[in-house]
Amino acid sequence: MVTTQPSARKDPGPRPAARLRRAGRIPWTLALPAAVAAAFALLPLVYLCVRALEHGPGYAWDIVTTDRAAELLGHSVALAAVVVTASVVLGISLAWLTTRTNLPWARGWAVLVTLPLAVPSYVAAFAWLSAVPELTGFTGAALSLTLVSFPYVHLPVAAALRRTDPAQEEAARSLGLGPLRTFWRVTLPQLRPAAAGGAVLVALYVLSDFGAVSLMRYDTFTRGIYTSYRSSFDRTPAAALSVVLVVLTVALVAAEARTRGRAGYARTGTGTARPADPTRLGKWTTPALGWCAAVTAAAVAFPLATLGYWLAVGNSATWDPARLTETATTTLGVAAAGAALTTVLAVPIGVIAARHRGRTAHLLEQAAYAGHALPGITVALSLVFFAVRYAHPVYQELPLLVAAYAVLFLPVAVAATRAAVLQAPPVLEDVARSLGRRPWQVLREVTVPLAAPGVAAGAALTFVVCMKELPATLLLRPTGMDTLATRLWTETGTASYAAAAPYAAALILLAAIPSYLLGRHRT
Missing domain, CATH: 1.10.3720.10 (MetI-like)
Structure with a gap:
């Protein structure tokens, strides 16, 4: 002093x-x-809002309350919900396997499951559409977007797992909880902030995507806005729909922040967190390897193989x-x-x-x-x-x-x-x-x-x-x-x-x- x-x-x-x-x-x-x-x-x-209200609030309101706007909203929300759910399942499961278990070649798998970030959504859609032409609409769009966006959940969850002190999990196991109940009641709540942040990124990515949904011919707000712009001399409908998409995006971010609130998970003891002892997979080693291989094959190997095929043709x-x-x-x-x-x-x-x-x-x-x-x-x-x-x-x-x-x-x-x-x-x-x-x-x-x-x-x-x-x-x-x-x-x-x-x-x-x-x- x-x-x-x-x-x-x-x-x-x-x-x-x-x-x-x-x-x-x-x-x-x-x-x-x-x-x-x-x-x-x-x-x-600012200019988008001005342009949407150019003919008056009533005209803009009539546009955003049509059946077509409601249909686009339902499609966008449904697609985002499915992709976010699938990405959370993929991201958390792969993060846990590569950071908390004795999975063979865990570091290699951890690198491979992040590579889809380098693949644009429309390239993934092109690969699947060219190989399976009937895979259009909601299913094709959801599949393509999930396989390129789940790393947004995997990366923060994996980082959270590395920082989490295993003492609470060990205490839960000592009190008689099995591995599954321990993960569900102790580990997963500690991962909620990281998983929620990644899920919001995935949702924003889906709501703003244009390439995959266009190639898969699935109407969402982005495709509807583009179609409205190209098919009409009156640009107000496209502007009004764009404002709705912006409002939906802002509402999503605000809802995530409100849900997260001030919650947090931190150690209260002295000292530093020690690494967790790897969970031994035992008879689940082969299924775990198969799961990692299947995701990597679908998200990385398949698009590259498809490109190689068409380049050869x-x-x-x-x-x-x-x-x-x-x-x-x-x-x-x-x-x-x-x-x-x-x-x-x-x-x-x-x-x-x-x-x-x-x-x-x-x-x-x-x-x-x-x-x-x-x-x-x-x-x-x-x-x-x-x-x-x-x-x-x-x-x-x-x-x-x-x-x-x-x-x-x-x-x-x-x-x-x-x-x-x-x-x-x-x-x-x-x-x-x-x-x-x-x-x-x-x-x-x-x-x-x-x-x-x-x-x-x-x-x-x-x-x-x-x-x-x-x-x-x-x-x-x-x-x-x-x-x-x-x-x-x-x-x-x-x-x-x-x-x-x-x-x-x-x-x-x-x-x-x-x-x-x-x-x-x-x-």
């Missing part, structure tokens, strides 16, 4: 900057670009290598532009979120995350409406598509930037300020260089998700321009599976390269 006061007196220089961060006052050199980025992210949501008569090269180059260019704009917009918000406190900093960060609750098709529609009314020269031009990528994926870059800045020692910024550097000079000469590796990693991740984006690209791409995602969607829509396979394979390959580099960087 005695040594803290002298140390505080010895360093008077950095204290004003430290007080500035605690007080929440943000330099205008950061506040101005961050406010522009936040307004940019909120623009689609295809030839110069069914697909054009020159066009494939041109499309891949276009995809890389558009994704790079989207990642660059997104990163530029994310840097000031990420720095503010990491270095400042207060209501303004919180609002700026939350505004940047608004795009996370907006499906790609609703962002695209809002930008279309805005461009037609106020920025017609950029309508169906590349800048509008790049802007959509920035709105959709700004949270990805902000999160990476914030984490990188938090890892940089703030005392170096304080020293620079004490030496007379202005805030913008500190940002350019100290903060950004220190956080550069993390910012670059966020840009690489944004680049990957931009390459895979489908609905916004379909609506906003310039006339005559194709990306790998849109070309795959077009070829699959006409059942040209051999022609579609090269685009799917190229998309997975190009997305795998930066993903691999990201993995190496983080390890």
Whole structure:
């Protein structure tokens, strides 16, 4: 206690900057670009609401209360419920097998069951549809979406299982509870926060998905919005349906937060949690291996094998290598532009979120995350409406598509930037300020260089998700321009599976390269 006061007196220089961060006052050199980025992210949501109410609340209400809207709502909710339930079962069972049992080659299985995250939903739908053409509608959409989204549950649950102290489970076993009852009454409640968080991500993914449901010809809100936009000159119905989808998404997130409340599970004793003794599977070893193998085969091996088959079947008569090269180059260019704009917009918000406190900093960060609750098709529609009314020269031009990528994926870059800045020692910024550097000079000469590796990693991740984006690209791409995602969607829509396979394979390959580099960087 005695040594803290002298140390505080010895360093008077950095204290004003430290007080500035605690007080929440943000330099205008950061506040101005961050406010522009936040307004940019909120623009689609605000304009979408304005466009939906253009003909009056009564007209919009008549649209959202039709039998068609009710049918789309029922389809979307039913699909989300089934996919979430299946993903929770798959995610929890695989997490438990790979972390709490003596399953042979558990680490290898743990890696394999996360690989479906690299497979876009429309690629999975293409694989199943090309192999089993009659697998359309609800069943095909549910199967495709489940097999690419269950890792969202598996990853947080597996992490929670590794952190959970096994003492409570051992106590329950000593009181006479069997393995199944112990898991149900002790282990599972401790996994509820992690499983609920993953389940919400799965539900959001399903509600915003366009590729899989379109290829499987199953009408949900996203497909209904796209159809309404393409089939009518009146854009209000599409805007009104988009608002309903946004409300449904926000309600889902709010319900999960309310259900979670303040509940938590933590150790109250001293010391650290020790690893759990692996549960011996015994006679259940073979069924457990079969379960892991079946899920991996359906989610990873089957799509890759299907692509290999159609690549072998295809030839110069069914697909054009020159066009494939041109499309891949276009995809890389558009994704790079989207990642660059997104990163530029994310840097000031990420720095503010990491270095400042207060209501303004919180609002700026939350505004940047608004795009996370907006499906790609609703962002695209809002930008279309805005461009037609106020920025017609950029309508169906590349800048509008790049802007959509920035709105959709700004949270990805902000999160990476914030984490990188938090890892940089703030005392170096304080020293620079004490030496007379202005805030913008500190940002350019100290903060950004220190956080550069993390910012670059966020840009690489944004680049990957931009390459895979489908609905916004379909609506906003310039006339005559194709990306790998849109070309795959077009070829699959006409059942040209051999022609579609090269685009799917190229998309997975190009997305795998930066993903691999990201993995190496983080390890």
